[in-house]
Amino acid sequence: MIKLFGWPISSAHYRACVALDLKGIPYESVFMDPDRKEHLEAKYLAINPQGLVPALVDDDLVLTQTMAIMEYLEEIHPEPALLPANPAARARVRGLAEICNCEIHPIINRRVRLYLAEDMGHTPDEVSRWLTHWYGRSFATLEELLASSDAKGKFCHGDTPTVADIFLVSLLSAAQVFDVDVSGFSTLMKIEAACLELPQFRDKLPRLL
Ligand SMILES: N[C@@H](CCC(=O)N[C@@H](CS)C(=O)NCC(=O)O)C(=O)O
Structure with missing residues (x-):
């Protein structure tokens, strides 16, 4: 296994x-x-x-x-698909996922937070400002990209979940663990709510553990 x-x-x-x-x-x-x-x-x-x-x-x-x-x-294991069939749509979905994967996660990661606090001597408030700033920048981009897109459905792309939704929910959940206010990103919030209707998204959500 x-x-x-x-x-x-x-x-x-x-x-x-x-x-x-x-x-x-x-x-x-x-x-x-x-x-x-x-x-x-x-x-x-x-x-x-x-x-x-x-x-x-x-x-x-x-x-x-x-x-x-x-x-x-x-x-x-192609079914159910987590990437759309159409090459342009696949690239769009990967691009959305990579905003979370490359532009948010590496700079809010545990080892970065520890380095800021323990090696560079930043206070908890300063680390919190760092997180709010970098989450905010990329979530604002995602909000803009998704709110203005005809390709968005219930989820980031259409009405079935893709890798973009998985990345998005994982980072929204982490932001909420760090008390970063994400309530202003209404499109992201709606997508998260749609994802959390599914047990596969809900059951192992980090903030619930
Ligand atoms: N891009 C990597 C990120 C992996 C990653 O950063 N994982 C975190 C936990 S969410 C980790 O192992 N952190 C350990 C540390 O920062 O010391 C992936 O998507 O697998």
């Missing part, structure tokens, strides 16, 4: 869980404790030298990075 290394409040582990659950692929989560730095111990670094979660392990196969994991799942 597939093993998914992570921890319950990890937004990236959540993304892999939602993709696996939407596709109905069985797996087992192997949780580590980030406060005890288990993800930086030799045992896990042998699996993922980056020291980030999730890592998907299936016998000899080891995959890291949630976008790569989702693309792999899409190829081996």
Whole structure:
């Protein structure tokens, strides 16, 4: 059976869980404790030298990075599709997902927050300003792109969930854990609400754990 290394409040582990659950692929989560730095111990670094979660392990196969994991799942298990069939639509969906994956997550990540606080001596208020600023910039872009798009339906693209929704909900959920006010992004909020009607999105939501 597939093993998914992570921890319950990890937004990236959540993304892999939602993709696996939407596709109905069985797996087992192997949780580590980030406060005890288990993800930086030799045992896990042998699996993922980056020291980030999730890592998907299936016998000899080891995959890291949630976008790569989702693309792999899409190829081996195409239904239900998490990417539209049309190439232009696929690129649009990937572009929306990458705003979360490349422009938000790397700079609000745990190790960045810890570096700001512990190595650079920033106060909790300053770290909070950092998070609010960078979430706000990218959520404002996403709000604009989605609110003005004819391609948006109930979800980011049409009326079925795609990788864009999985990335969006994972980062909205993390923002709310950090008390970043996201209530002004009404289109994003509506998409999140539509996603959370589905048990695959709702059941492992980081903020509920
Ligand atoms: N782009 C990566 C991000 C992975 C990532 O940053 N995971 C976080 C947890 S949500 C992590 O492992 N953080 C550990 C740390 O910052 O020390 C992906 O999507 O898989």
